[in-house]
Amino acid sequence: MTVPTLQLNDGHSIPQLGYGTFKVPAEETERAVSEALEIGYRHIDTAAIYGNEGGVGAAIAASGIPRDELYVTTKLWNDRHDGDEPDRAIEESLTKLGLDHVDLYLVHWPTPAKDNYVHAWEKLVGIRERGLSRSAGVSNFLAPHLERIIAETGQAPAVDQIELHPRYHQAETTAVAARRGVLIEAWGPLGQGKYDLASLAPIADAAAAHDRSVQQVTLRWHIQRGRIVFPKSVHRQRLQENFDIFDFSLTDAEMAAIDALDEGDAGRVATHPNDLN
Ligand SMILES: NC(=O)c1ccc[n+]([C@@H]2O[C@H](COP(=O)([O-])OP(=O)(O)OC[C@H]3O[C@@H](n4cnc5c(N)ncnc54)[C@H](OP(=O)(O)O)[C@@H]3O)[C@@H](O)[C@H]2O)c1
Numbered sequence: 275m276t277v278p279t280l281q282l283n284d285g286h287s288i289p290q291l292g293y294g295t296f297k298v299p300a301e302e303t304e305r306a307v308s309e310a311l312e313i314g315y316r317h318i319d320t321a322a323i324y325g326n327e328g329g330v331g332a333a334i335a336a337s338g339i340p341r342d343e344l345y346v347t348t349k350l351w352n353d354r355h356d357g358d359e360p361d362r363a364i365e366e367s368l369t370k371l372g373l374d375h376v377d378l379y380l381v382h383w384p385t386p387a388k389d390n391y392v393h394a395w396e397k398l399v400g401i402r403e404r405g406l407s408r409s410a411g412v413s414n415f416l417a418p419h420l421e422r423i424i425a426e427t428g429q430a431p432a433v434d435q436i437e438l439h440p441r442y443h444q445a446e447t448t449a450v451a452a453r454r455g456v457l458i459e460a461w462g463p464l465g466q467g468k469y470d471l472a473s474l475a476p477i478a479d480a481a482a483a484h485d486r487s488v489q490q491v492t493l494r495w496h497i498q499r500g501r502i503v504f505p506k507s508v509h510r511q512r513l514q515e516n517f518d519i520f521d522f523s524l525t526d527a528e529m530a531a532i533d534a535l536d537e538g539d540a541g542r543v544a545t546h547p548n549d550l551n
Contacts (some may be wrong), residue, residue, distance in 0.1 A: 275314060275520050280502065282432040283455040286409050288378070289345050290497055291517065292317030292504035294461070295326055302508055303329025304336070309510045311337045313517050319435075319459075319504040321349035321382055322367050331372035346373065349382040349413060350398065352550070355390040360397035364406050379407035380435055384419045387551040391415075395423045395431070411435065413461075414547040417450040424454060433502065435459035439466075440474055440492060440532055441541030460496050463503040464489055468543040476531035484522050487515055494519045495532045 279287040293310040295303060295318065303326040307318060311333060320330045327348060334344060348371065354363040364379060379398055384391040395412065402410040412423070413435035424430050434451050438444050438460035451458055465471065471488040472478050480491045489505070493516060496503045505516045524532075 275517065277314070277316065277520065278497070280457060280500070282409055282457060283430055284409050284432050286377070286432070288409075288433075288457070288502060289317040290502050291315070291493070291519070292319050292345065292347075292502070293513070294319045294504035294506040295324055295330060296321070296461075296506055298324070298326055298329075298506065298508055300326045300329055304332040306508050306513075307333035308336060310513050311339060313510075313514050315513070315517065316343055317345040317347075317504060319347045320371075321351070322363060323349070323351045323382065327367055327370035331370055335372050341373070345377045346371065347378040347380065348376050349380040350394060352383050352385045355381070355385065355388065355394035358397075360394060360401065364401050368406065375405055376407045378409045378411055378432065380411045380413045380433070381415075383414045383550050384412070384416070384547055385551045386419065386548055391419060392423055392426050395429070396427055399427065399429050409433075411456075411459075413459075414550075415447070416547055417446045419547075420447070420450050420454065420456065430454050431456055433457045433459050435461055437462050437542060437544050438496075438501065439463055439541075439543070440471065440477060440495070440535045441465065441469065441537045442539075442543070443533070443536040443541075445536070445538075457500075457502060459502040459504075461504075462544060463496050463501075463505050464492055466543055474535055476528065476535060480524055480528045480532070483528070484524075486522060490515060490519050491524065492532075494522065494524055495529060498524055498529060
């Protein structure tokens with residue numbers, strides 16, 4: 275199965291489906307990432323704060339897959355925005371990953387109360403220019419944060435990685451991102467398992483109609499809306515299931531019905547970006 279790629283605003287391309295490693299325990303990461311690579315995943319999303327970059331690197335090294343066939347993302351943690359800390363942080367991440375560059379490096383959260391995300395973003399642009407990451411992006415940036423970094427640096431991030439799932443669509447942020455040519459990476463694409471997708475009739479109905487799981491239908495909805503997703507599971511059978519979403523399509527009516535599930539801010543299942551500093 276070939277995973278589609280999307281073109282970023284810097285000319286690089288990114289596989290639209292990857293494997294997310296948030297809450298994959300460090301001691302399980304090499305096994306889980308190795309299984310994902312065996313299934314065919316070529317895009318891995320990790321972060322310094324996940325504590326599992328070493329396991330990701332071990333799985334990559336053991337796989338023998340050529341570096342240019344892999345897409346690896348990691349993220350700068352919140353306490354390292356200031357001064358030259360981002361330069362040190364990327365070096366540490368690369369050492370743990372066993373790589374000389376990542377494909378995408380993200381400012382993990384804007385931490386707006388500290389008012390240092392413009393500086394962090396400028397540092398990531400510099401890291402990209404030095405070749406330590408191919409692309410630079412942000413995560414959990416709301417519309418005003420995106421507008422500000424673009425206005426103050428003249429540089430648009432390649433992606434904004436934000437919480438987005440059937441009950442929470444982030445209309446304002448996705449509209450600004452679309453206008454600015456910033457692709458959306460949907461984190462928590464399955465709602466982090468915090469609500470029952472099967473209880474949402476449009477998803478359950480589409481799953482029955484296509485003989486697929488509600489998770490497959492949800493991931494397919496993201497793909498058809500042009501988002502990048504990297505669902506997390508530590509179970510091989512679910513890794514396979516989440517990968518098998520390119521041999522069916524949702525109809526326009528099914529897509530529209532899932533679009534109508536948005537509950538705005540009431541649908542959020544995780545921390546508001548303004549509250550994490
Ligand atoms: N930038 C950020 O701030 C941020 C925040 C959160 C996440 N992320 C990234 O986004 C990735 C995905 O988000 P997420 O891990 O938070 O949530 P998610 O992928 O929406 O959901 C993961 C949960 O769903 C379960 N699951 C996965 N596939 C399933 C299936 N086919 N059937 C039933 N259950 C299934 C998993 O359980 P099992 O593992 O037990 O199978 C886990 O409990 C993360 O791993 C991380 O890379 C980024």
